[in-house]
Amino acid sequence: MNAPLKGVRVLDLSRLIPGPFCTLILSDLGASVDKLEDPHVGDYLRMFPPHKRGQAGRFNALNRDKRSLCLDLKKPEGRDALLRLARQYDVVVESFRPGVLDKLGVGFSSLAKENPRIIMLSISGYGQDGPLRDKAGHDLNYLALGGVLGLAGPPDRPPPTPAIQLADVAGGALFGAVGILAALYERERTGRGQQIDVSMCEGALAFVIPDLGNYDASGVPPKRGGEILNGGAACYGVYRTKDGRFLSVGALEPKFWAQFNQVIGRPVDHSELIGDDAAQARVRGEIQAILEGKTRDEWEAIFVGDVCVEPVLSTDELAAHPQHRARGMFFDLDGLQQTRTPFGSAEGHRAPPSLGGDGAAILKEAGFSDADIDRLHAGGVTK
Numbered sequence: 033m034n035a036p037l038k039g040v041r042v043l044d045l046s047r048l049i050p051g052p053f054c055t056l057i058l059s060d061l062g063a064s065v066d067k068l069e070d071p072h073v074g075d076y077l078r079m080f081p082p083h084k085r086g087q088a089g090r091f092n093a094l095n096r097d098k099r100s101l102c103l104d105l106k107k108p109e110g111r112d113a114l115l116r117l118a119r120q121y122d123v124v125v126e127s128f129r130p131g132v133l134d135k136l137g138v139g140f141s142s143l144a145k146e147n148p149r150i151i152m153l154s155i156s157g158y159g160q161d162g163p164l165r166d167k168a169g170h171d172l173n174y175l176a177l178g179g180v181l182g183l184a185g186p187p188d189r190p191p192p193t194p195a196i197q198l199a200d201v202a203g204g205a206l207f208g209a210v211g212i213l214a215a216l217y218e219r220e221r222t223g224r225g226q227q228i229d230v231s232m233c234e235g236a237l238a239f240v241i242p243d244l245g246n247y248d249a250s251g252v253p254p255k256r257g258g259e260i261l262n263g264g265a266a267c268y269g270v271y272r273t274k275d276g277r278f279l280s281v282g283a284l285e286p287k288f289w290a291q292f293n294q295v296i297g298r299p300v301d302h303s304e305l306i307g308d309d310a311a312q313a314r315v316r317g318e319i320q321a322i323l324e325g326k327t328r329d330e331w332e333a334i335f336v337g338d339v340c341v342e343p344v345l346s347t348d349e350l351a352a353h354p355q356h357r358a359r360g361m362f363f364d365l366d367g368l369q370q371t372r373t374p375f376g377s378a379e380g381h382r383a384p385p386s387l388g389g390d391g392a393a394i395l396k397e398a399g400f401s402d403a404d405i406d407r408l409h410a411g412g413v414t415k
Contacts, residue, residue, distance in 0.1 A: 033061065033062075033375050034062075035061065035062025036061055036062055037058060037061040037062040037063040038062040038063075039062075040058070040062070040063040040064070040122045040123065040216065041063070041064050041066075041120060041121045041122050041123070042055055042058055042059075042063050042064065042065045042066070042121065042122065042123045042124075042125065043065075043066050043068055043117065043118070043121045043123070043124045043125070044065055044066065044067045044068065044098065044124075044125045045068050045124060045125060045126040045127075045128070045133075046125050046126055046127035046155065047075045047076050047077060047127060048075070048076055048077050048127070048200075049077070049090070049094065049197055049200045049201065049205075050127055050155045050200040050201070050204035050205050050208070050232065051125045051126065051127040051153075051155055051204075051205070051208075052067075052075070052077070052094040052095055053094055053200070053201050053204075053205035054125060054153065054155070054204070054205040054206075054208040054209050054212075055067075055098065055125055056094050056095070056096075056373060057205065057206070057209045057373050057375065058123070058209060058212065059096075059097045059098065059376075060372060060373045060375045060376030060377075061375050061376075063123075065097065065098045065099075066098065066099045066100070066101055066121075066390070066394055067095065067098050067099065067100045067101065067385065068101050068102075068103055068114070068117075069100055069101070069102050069387060069388065070102065070104065070105075071102035071103070071104050071387075071388060071412070071413070071414055071415045072104075074100070074102070074387040074388070075091065075095075077090055077091045077094070078091045078387065084368065085367065085368065086386075087384060087386075091384060092368050092370075092384045093370065093371065095384040095385065096365060096368075096370055096381050096382065096383065096384050097381050097382050098384065098385055099385050099389075099390035099393070099394060100385035100386065100387055100388055100389050100390050100391070101388060101390060101391040101394045101395070101414070102387065102388035102391055102414045102415040103408075103413060103414055104412060104413045104414070105136050105138060106136065107411065107412070107413050109407070109408060109411055109413045110408075110413045110414075111136060111137045111138055113395075113400075113408060113413065113414075114138050114143075115137075115138060115142060115143065115146050116146070116398060116399075116400075117394075117395075117398050118138075118143040118146045118147050118150055119146050119147045119398070120397065120398045121147070121150060122149070122150065122151060122216070122225075123150070123151045123152075123153065123212055123216075124143060124150060124151070124152045124153070125152075125153045125155070125208070125212075126152065126153070126154055126155070127154075127155040127156065127204075128154075128156075129156065129166060129168075130154070130156055130159075130160045130161070130165050130166065131166075140152045140154075140227040144225060147225070148223075148224055148225065149219060149223065149224060149225045150225040151212060151215040151216065151219065151225040151226060151227075151228065152225070152226075152227045152228065153208045153211060153212055153227075153228045153230065154227060154228065154229055154230065155204045155205075155208050155230045155232065156229075156230070156231060156232070157169040157170075157173070157174060157231065157232055157233060158174075158177075158231050158232075158233050159229055159230075159231035159233070159234060160229045164233075169233070171194075171197040171198065171199045171200045171232070172193060172194075173233075174199035174203060174232045174233040174235075174236045175194065175198060175199050175236050177233050177236075177237075178199065178203070178233050178234070178235075178236030178237035178238075178239075178240065179236075179237055179240045179243075179244075180194075180198065180199075180236050180237075180239060180240060181194075182256060183240070183243060183254055183256055183259070183262050184256065184257070184262065185256060185257050185263070186256075186257045186263065187255065187256050187257045187258060191256070198236065198239075199232040199233065199235060199236040200232060202235065202236075202239070203230075203231075203232040203233070203234070203235020203236040203238070203239075204230060204232040204235055206235075207230050207235045207238070208228070208230045211228035211230060212228065215228055243259070258309065260284070264309070264312060265284075265305070265306075265312060266304065266312045266313075266315035266316040266319060267281065267282075267283045267284055267289050267292075267304070267305055268281065268282055268283070268284055269281055269316065270344060271319060271320050271323045272320065272323070272324060273323055273324060273326060273327055273328040273330075273331060274324055274325060274326055274327045274328075274330075275327040275328060275329075277327070277328035277343070277344065278328065278343075278344035279323060279328060279331055279332075279335075279341055279342070279343060279344065280341065280342050280343075280344055281319070281340070281341050282340040282341070282342075283339070283340050283341070284305075284340070286302050286305065287338075288338065288339065288340045289302065289304075289305055290302070291337070291338065291339050292339050292340070292341065295334060295335060295339060296319070296322045296323070297322070298318065298319070298322060328343050328344075329343075331343075350362070351369070360372070360377070360378045362378075363378035363379075363381075365381050365382075365383055366383045368383065368384070387415065388414065388415035391405075391414050391415060392405055395408075395414075
């Protein structure tokens with residue numbers, strides 16, 4: 033895509049993963065993003081090990097192409113500076129607990145008085161209202177309350193902890209980006225901005241919508257680890273190979289099931305695509321015994337064409353895979369390995385910012401004089 037958000041200015045007040053991931057998406061779509069950070073610690077994500085070039089690896093991954101400004105919003109001068117800055121931006125992204133910015137005097141209503149066209153994305157755990165509005169939580173909690181964990185894993189063991197922050201990234205960042213794009217579109221018609229309320233718990237629950245449809249149709253709740261797509265079917269699962277690595281098998285349709293069995297030298301029986309738990313366990317055991325006869329790489333060379341089998345890659349194997357290399361998913365940025373989003377490119381990027389490193393430039397663009405900036409610095413409002 034050719035930078036469709038070029039000219040859109042985003043001020044990112046958020047920390048950690050959900051908000052910064054959202055603004056990374058917007059940046060890869062062409063928007064310019066400035067981070068507003070606390071002058072004492074900044075984005076907490078900066079501190080988590082491991083570090084490279086003095087900053088956390090996750091921070092470096094999520095904050096390329098952004099600039100950093102520090103303001104202490106607990107001080108009146110910091111509040112006033114943000115209200116003045118708001119006139120220059122199209123979008124503000126924040127992830128404080130509901131009501132925090134209002135108490136500081138820089139909530140949506142205050143910013144909208146300065147700039148009626150401004151759009152604010154508010155990402156929170158449980159939303160801006162409701163009985164859990166003020167409750168603390170993390171990704172795992174949102175997945176639990178949203179029904180995602182309740183579908184995961186074998187029924188005789190606790191649900192596994194997901195490998196990624198699904199509620200943060202998909203429930204918060206992605207739905208947040210969609211909301212911002214819709215608000216920008218509506219602003220073209222109305223001339224006014226709006227506040228977008230994104231609950232990461234609701235974002236997680238939304239991924240259960242297809243299963244809720246089945247529940248409504250059958251009256252039977254989906255079984256944890258017992259449905260076709262969550263571990264209950266032998267044709268759709270993960271299998272260990274001879275070298276202790278793994279293959280993903282997604283041979284759901286009869287033609288793929290037939291091809292898969294032909295490749296591994298097993299008789300084709302289409303009735304095995306469905307069946308009770310005992311039958312699926314038997315088929316799974318037979319497939320596992322066969323796949324353990326060769327290494328993952330040996331099987332990968334055999335499974336060619338439309339078989340719906342792919343190797344389970346570890347993170348250190350991703351950059352070298354021919355598909356990812358051909359699509360330019362990874363690129364070097366001043367010695368930092370970076371990964372583009374599906375909308376981004378590998379060209380024209382700038383390194384992640386140091387804490388407050390662009391503050392003077394950002395303030396000057398907003399009309400602050402050198403004297404104004406010196407006063408903010410002297411008062412400990414900015415770095």
